[in-house]
Amino acid sequence: MNIVVCVKQVPDTSDPDTEVHIDGTGKGVDQGKFSFVINDADNFAVEEAILLKEKHGGEVTVVNIGPEAANQVIRMALAKGGDSAVRLDDEKFAYSDPVATARLLASALKDVEYDLVMTGCLATDDGYGAVGIALAQLLGVPHAAYAKTVEVVDDKKLKVGRELEGGLLEMNEIELPCVLAIQTGGNEPRYASFKGIREASKKEIKVMDLAATGLSEDQVGEAGSVAVMTQYSVPEVGELAEILEGDPAETAGKLAGILKEKGLV
Amino acid sequence: MGDILVLAEHRQGELREVTLELLTLAGQLGGNVTALLLGSGVDDFASKIAGFADKVMVVDDPMFADFNQMAYQAALAEIIKNDKPGLVLIGNTGQGVDLVGSLAVELDLPFTTDAIAVVMEGDKPVVTRQYYGGKINGTINFKDAETYVIGVREAAVPAGEGGKSGEVAKVDNPVTAEITARKFLEYVEAAIGDVDITQSALLVSVGRGIREDKNLPMIEELAALMGADISGSRAVIDAGWLPADRQVGISGKTVKPKLYLALGISGAFQHVTGIKGSDLVVAINKDPDAPIFQYADFGIVDDLLKVVPALIDKIKETKG
Ligand SMILES: Cc1cc2nc3c(=O)[nH]c(=O)nc-3n(C[C@H](O)[C@H](O)[C@H](O)COP(=O)(O)OP(=O)(O)OC[C@H]3O[C@@H](n4cnc5c(N)ncnc54)[C@H](O)[C@@H]3O)c2cc1C
Ligand SMILES: Nc1ncnc2c1ncn2[C@@H]1O[C@H](COP(=O)(O)O)[C@@H](O)[C@H]1O
Numbered sequence: 403m404n405i406v407v408c409v410k411q412v413p414d415t416s417d418p419d420t421e422v423h424i425d426g427t428g429k430g431v432d433q434g435k436f437s438f439v440i441n442d443a444d445n446f447a448v449e450e451a452i453l454l455k456e457k458h459g460g461e462v463t464v465v466n467i468g469p470e471a472a473n474q475v476i477r478m479a480l481a482k483g484g485d486s487a488v489r490l491d492d493e494k495f496a497y498s499d500p501v502a503t504a505r506l507l508a509s510a511l512k513d514v515e516y517d518l519v520m521t522g523c524l525a526t527d528d529g530y531g532a533v534g535i536a537l538a539q540l541l542g543v544p545h546a547a548y549a550k551t552v553e554v555v556d557d558k559k560l561k562v563g564r565e566l567e568g569g570l571l572e573m574n575e576i577e578l579p580c581v582l583a584i585q586t587g588g589n590e591p592r593y594a595s596f597k598g599i600r601e602a603s604k605k606e607i608k609v610m611d612l613a614a615t616g617l618s619e620d621q622v623g624e625a626g627s628v629a630v631m632t633q634y635s636v637p638e639v640g641e642l643a644e645i646l647e648g649d650p651a652e653t654a655g656k657l658a659g660i661l662k663e664k665g666l667v
Numbered sequence: 668m669g670d671i672l673v674l675a676e677h678r679q680g681e682l683r684e685v686t687l688e689l690l691t692l693a694g695q696l697g698g699n700v701t702a703l704l705l706g707s708g709v710d711d712f713a714s715k716i717a718g719f720a721d722k723v724m725v726v727d728d729p730m731f732a733d734f735n736q737m738a739y740q741a742a743l744a745e746i747i748k749n750d751k752p753g754l755v756l757i758g759n760t761g762q763g764v765d766l767v768g769s770l771a772v773e774l775d776l777p778f779t780t781d782a783i784a785v786v787m788e789g790d791k792p793v794v795t796r797q798y799y800g801g802k803i804n805g806t807i808n809f810k811d812a813e814t815y816v817i818g819v820r821e822a823a824v825p826a827g828e829g830g831k832s833g834e835v836a837k838v839d840n841p842v843t844a845e846i847t848a849r850k851f852l853e854y855v856e857a858a859i860g861d862v863d864i865t866q867s868a869l870l871v872s873v874g875r876g877i878r879e880d881k882n883l884p885m886i887e888e889l890a891a892l893m894g895a896d897i898s899g900s901r902a903v904i905d906a907g908w909l910p911a912d913r914q915v916g917i918s919g920k921t922v923k924p925k926l927y928l929a930l931g932i933s934g935a936f937q938h939v940t941g942i943k944g945s946d947l948v949v950a951i952n953k954d955p956d957a958p959i960f961q962y963a964d965f966g967i968v969d970d971l972l973k974v975v976p977a978l979i980d981k982i983k984e985t986k987g
Pocket of ligand 2: 408409410411441443444465466467468500503520521522523524525526528529530531532533534
């Protein structure tokens, strides 16, 4: 089974030191101090792809739209067992909405033979949760969002568990080829081995610019988007928590006092 | 503006609250509100929805007994092509997310997902959404079109009182072809574990901020001292540090303890949806901008690995 897995490089929003500041244009954020990681859900998608490859054979192609710095997450996916990679990189791709993004990903697949395409269910930076779903429609294949369990029934179909509210799994049978937007938590993403990392450094990452995609300028970036994010803003927040000040001994003391006063300890 | 079409959502024999929220939002935006109910034997849903809509369009067919994205998309595509609503609202739920992007691309309509607010500027909707885990907002402007499709976050708009009495119209199923590429099989309920955190009076809840599972014993000690149960964010469950039934949030449990102590949890909306019924929320997080502080009553901005041991000592002292 040949699998394509789409990976996005995102700022590490788990890191307490990641501060998000809107830049001068109002349409971007200051990237200078970010540390970048693979998008959480994409990490699970990569693992699912490698697991399927180990069980059923085939090749795994890693696809990314991003700058050269994104090679870091691509190489990690290759080190875990990906076979080849495509990175789409052109300044004209900036500000692509989910449709333009999906169109770009689809263009990278025009020469790739695939049975299954996987994306993450949601990117932690823009949180559209839409790219994989739009991509499926552009490719003209069925899809499933929030896919958490994936089982191969035969070479024509998969059994896929979609995780819904309350943790309920909606089991579906889906024909191949298809797109799965993978939810987190369905597997245990491995760490890359040293051998894998060494081998990955030798694997080629094919880079595609606008011309290579075969798309026109008005199909990508803001021009190719149907819903453009025009202005970031700092959200209005209601009443914030009362912050207890001091060193850990002081704040812990204050908190213990509050809990005692409320009869909670 | 043209009419607003709202997709009703139901699952396992229950109408989901998001339906009434979307209808309430549609009512606020003005214009004629049509609810589309795809289902099988759903008359009672139709009469409930009628209180919130000017018209309820019911397609009653076994095809729609359970959610099948392809069947839903086929029906919606036909109805949208036919009725040309100005706006289509769909819940940004497990069902809606599966549908919005592909439906809009099929019909070549502008769309966006996970709207937390929608306003009309003239004939055009303008959407607010969250970015970077809720740290900043962004405004979405659409390309001009006859119809816009918007996925709206659950609980973004509270359901109102209704007060309408829409006409209920059964229409023929516009989907004539058999759907074969995707089949609904069954629902599998989430596993039940040893502790039911929905009943816990005190919860010590951990997030990715605990860094490694080797920091869990410290949390267990605190919880034992307080007589609290331990719960966690999805990130901690995904990492395998706690069992799945301890997950708080939209795809986990909704809890209502007297105290919810959130340790190293950022406060993603999918998480805080599950803690709104708590009496007192206390958050410890190193990041002063963490959204969790918007939901907490008290907060400590510090390293939990330093504060938790201190808290254990102080509670021991208090207990004497
Ligand atoms: C469909 C869907 C359903 C979901 N359902 C749920 C759900 O039910 N429940 C849920 O929780 N999530 C759910 N999520 C995931 C959610 O979006 C977040 O990714 C998740 O809640 C993040 O968990 P977290 O806060 O533990 O981790 P992070 O967001 O990574 O936050 C870690 C926090 O720890 C802080 N921190 C780091 N180190 C320290 C330290 N030493 N001391 C103190 N603080 C520190 C950081 O500042 C940060 O705020 C869902 C997502 C999707 C797409
Ligand atoms: N720039 C990108 N490069 C590769 N994949 C992407 C990119 N943007 C989005 N995706 C994929 O689409 C998924 C959903 O993204 P989104 O719809 O933006 O939440 C991500 O988890 C990725 O798998």
